Amino acid sequence: MDKLNSKVVKYFYTTMIRIRKFEETINEYFLKGEIPGFVHLYIGEEAIGTGVCANLRDTDFITSTHRGHGHTIAKGAKVKYMMAEIFGKRTGYCKGKGGSMHIADFSVGMLGANGVVGGGYTLATGAALASKLQNKDNVSVCFFSDGASNRGTFHEAINMAAAWKLPAIFVCENNQWASTTPYRTTTAIENIADRAIGYGIPGVIVDGNDVFEVYKEAEKAVDRARSGGGPTLIEAKTYRIKGHFVGDPEMYRTKEEVKKVMEENDPIARFKEKATEKGLMTEKEMQEIDKKIEKEINEALKFASESPSPEPEELYQDLYV
Amino acid sequence: MREISFSEATLEAMKEEMERDEKVFIMGEDIARQGGIFGQFRGLPQLFGTERVRDTPITETAIVGAGVGAAMAGMRPVVDMHFADFLGVAMDEVFNQMAKIRYMFGGQTTMPLVLRAPDGIARSAAAQHSQSIEAWFLHVPGLKVVIPSNPADAKGLLKSAIRDDNPVIYFEHKGLFPMKGKVPDGEHFVPIGKADVAKEGTDLTIVSYSLMMNRVKEAGKILEDKGIKAELIDLRTISPIDKETIFESLAKTKKLMVVHEAVKIGGVGAEIAAMAAEEMLDYLDAPIKRLGAPFVPVPFSPALEKLVKIQTDDIVQAAEELCR
Ligand SMILES: Cc1ncc(C[n+]2csc(CCOP(=O)(O)OP(=O)(O)O)c2C)c(N)n1
Numbered sequence: 260m261d262k263l264n265s266k267v268v269k270y271f272y273t274t275m276i277r278i279r280k281f282e283e284t285i286n287e288y289f290l291k292g293e294i295p296g297f298v299h300l301y302i303g304e305e306a307i308g309t310g311v312c313a314n315l316r317d318t319d320f321i322t323s324t325h326r327g328h329g330h331t332i333a334k335g336a337k338v339k340y341m342m343a344e345i346f347g348k349r350t351g352y353c354k355g356k357g358g359s360m361h362i363a364d365f366s367v368g369m370l371g372a373n374g375v376v377g378g379g380y381t382l383a384t385g386a387a388l389a390s391k392l393q394n395k396d397n398v399s400v401c402f403f404s405d406g407a408s409n410r411g412t413f414h415e416a417i418n419m420a421a422a423w424k425l426p427a428i429f430v431c432e433n434n435q436w437a438s439t440t441p442y443r444t445t446t447a448i449e450n451i452a453d454r455a456i457g458y459g460i461p462g463v464i465v466d467g468n469d470v471f472e473v474y475k476e477a478e479k480a481v482d483r484a485r486s487g488g489g490p491t492l493i494e495a496k497t498y499r500i501k502g503h504f505v506g507d508p509e510m511y512r513t514k515e516e517v518k519k520v521m522e523e524n525d526p527i528a529r530f531k532e533k534a535t536e537k538g539l540m541t542e543k544e545m546q547e548i549d550k551k552i553e554k555e556i557n558e559a560l561k562f563a564s565e566s567p568s569p570e571p572e573e574l575y576q577d578l579y580v
Numbered sequence: 581m582r583e584i585s586f587s588e589a590t591l592e593a594m595k596e597e598m599e600r601d602e603k604v605f606i607m608g609e610d611i612a613r614q615g616g617i618f619g620q621f622r623g624l625p626q627l628f629g630t631e632r633v634r635d636t637p638i639t640e641t642a643i644v645g646a647g648v649g650a651a652m653a654g655m656r657p658v659v660d661m662h663f664a665d666f667l668g669v670a671m672d673e674v675f676n677q678m679a680k681i682r683y684m685f686g687g688q689t690t691m692p693l694v695l696r697a698p699d700g701i702a703r704s705a706a707a708q709h710s711q712s713i714e715a716w717f718l719h720v721p722g723l724k725v726v727i728p729s730n731p732a733d734a735k736g737l738l739k740s741a742i743r744d745d746n747p748v749i750y751f752e753h754k755g756l757f758p759m760k761g762k763v764p765d766g767e768h769f770v771p772i773g774k775a776d777v778a779k780e781g782t783d784l785t786i787v788s789y790s791l792m793m794n795r796v797k798e799a800g801k802i803l804e805d806k807g808i809k810a811e812l813i814d815l816r817t818i819s820p821i822d823k824e825t826i827f828e829s830l831a832k833t834k835k836l837m838v839v840h841e842a843v844k845i846g847g848v849g850a851e852i853a854a855m856a857a858e859e860m861l862d863y864l865d866a867p868i869k870r871l872g873a874p875f876v877p878v879p880f881s882p883a884l885e886k887l888v889k890i891q892t893d894d895i896v897q898a899a900e901e902l903c904r
Contacts, residue, residue: 347881355881524761
């Protein structure tokens with residue numbers, strides 16, 4: 260941690276707060292009925308996307324999931340275009356064709372959220388293959404969660420990436436829940452990282468609510484991938500604080516269970532504690548960032564609500580080149 | 581007759597068939613703990629236990645494949661696909677295994693397996709959660725495909741599907757689950773392969789199914805007021821297609837229109853139009869009309885999504901043009 264420069268520490272805080280505030284706003288406006296479709300929130304898992312993406316360049320790639328806002332923000336996408344997309348406006352990243360479950364920003368290497376659970380592994384592997392074939396040193400990160408780890412694509416993609424020593428990193432955000440199903444009722448092993456042995460690649464477990472830890476382990480994996488060492492499987496242990504989707508009645512767990520995690524293991528609170536304790540950031544610096552983000556989110560909201568909906572002729576655009 | 585919802589009707593079918601036959605069991609994602617996204621499995625685990633009502637990992641390939649395996653080994657599985665869109669994940673198991681095993685192996689086994697697949701546009705769920713993909717399966721010999729439009733048929737077709745010794749894909753439109761309708765008490769079957777003449781008429785034949793059938797019925801009423809008597813056919817089964825019922829109607833009306841939510845190109849309407857052109861051309865006195873979605877994935881934004889949905893007015897207008 261001593262090596263951490265202040266820029267990275269600031270990125271941690273700014274990004275986690277940006278994700279949190281963005282998501283809280285989305286939550287509010289979804290409940291007000293202003294957002295169409297389905298929305299899955301990343302609140303409580305911010306440290307993972309943030310800690311991993313802090314090691315990435317714009318030229319690196321990520322693939323994301325249905326719970327993709329956090330990854331998208333961490334990879335450097337602009338919240339105003341994300342917000343517009345989620346509101347179904349033509350000014351959004353995907354011109355209103357995608358929505359929350361299908362946001363992408365190719366300009367920063369964000370290759371898309373995915374409505375199909377487990378859809379990202381093979382795509383990230385292919386992007387890593389492209390890097391290798393072009394002798395580029397960029398890496399690909401595939402984010403996925405515990406439920407998705409049971410898809411066959413997990414095996415097929417990781418095996419291929421390992422056999423070909425591709426610059427891919429597979430990041431499991433084990434948030435204990437797949438919709439209404441607890442992780443351990445669908446998997447006979449405790450740690451998804453243990454599966455790495457079957458592919459001959461490193462498998463590491465990190466505390467997914469500690470951004471410093473995530474950053475450190477991701478750094479090793481990224482260095483390894485960039486230098487031709489092949490893939491790593493990282494399992495970040497976390498917890499899904501919010502319902503599966505906004506509006507989920509959450510009949511399958513107790514409020515206490517959720518409250519306890521938020522009180523004891525909120526990644527942002529833990530960052531604040533550690534950062535102040537080690538003198539990495541001051542309270543005042545954080546407040547300034549809070550203010551900046553609040554303004555940014557309000558502007559994004561304004562941009563999204565004032566933006567026009569797509570025009571009828573746009574229906575046929577972008578199907579083919 | 582009592583009124584229950586489409587979702588309750590399917591639940592009744594499941595209950596009755598699981599009570600009757602211990603070999604019937606169901607598996608899928610979030611069906612036991614949650615009761616299904618549309619409440620269509622609510623209460624089943626309490627009645628039959630979680631051995632027979634199984635929450636599965638997110639692993640469509642394995643649940644369809646395991647359904648095939650269990651069917652070969654003497655069970656009568658029902659597999660829930662969560663969303664029809666995820667049939668794609670298990671496509672090999674569907675079209676290379678489930679559909680072909682009996683034929684390839686010279687009839688040595690039956691394949692009493694039902695795949696339940698909630699499909700269609702609902703609540704701006706976007707391109708990967710809104711599709712109507714029923715036509716893909718018409719092209720696969722060995723499969724049966726049913727697609728009810730109302731609660732009574734939902735129950736009757738599901739019971740028939742479970743009792744059928746062939747593999748059946750059961751499409752249930754997401755928008756239909758809350759729909760209420762009259763359902764006969766007790767045992768109620770709708771035969772697979774038999775269409776229903778929902779309304780008799782003499783001026784044109786409109787063939788449809790699933791949610792769209794309800795739009796067609798609304799259109800039928802409006803047309804009636806305008807002096808056009810449309811004969812409305814609810815296909816109920818799209819593989820095999822009930823040619824006789826359609827042809828009988830055409831012999832009378834001489835005009836054919838097919839309506840579905842799925843993309844028009846390569847859709848069920850294309851097959852029906854081809855059948856009519858091949859065998860009924862002498863009877864037809866107007867070009868065949870097909871209404872279906874434009875050739876694009878379902879877009880997210882409500883402003884665009886509404887453009888891919890067939891509305892009652894579209895049906896009325898097309899029928900009027902046909903009868904002009
Ligand atoms: C192939 C596929 N199967 C099922 C679904 C429905 N579904 C959406 S999210 C989800 C749970 C995903 O759990 P997990 O991978 O643990 O991600 P989390 O929601 O916890 O972030 C399910 C079953 C889907 N979108 N795609």
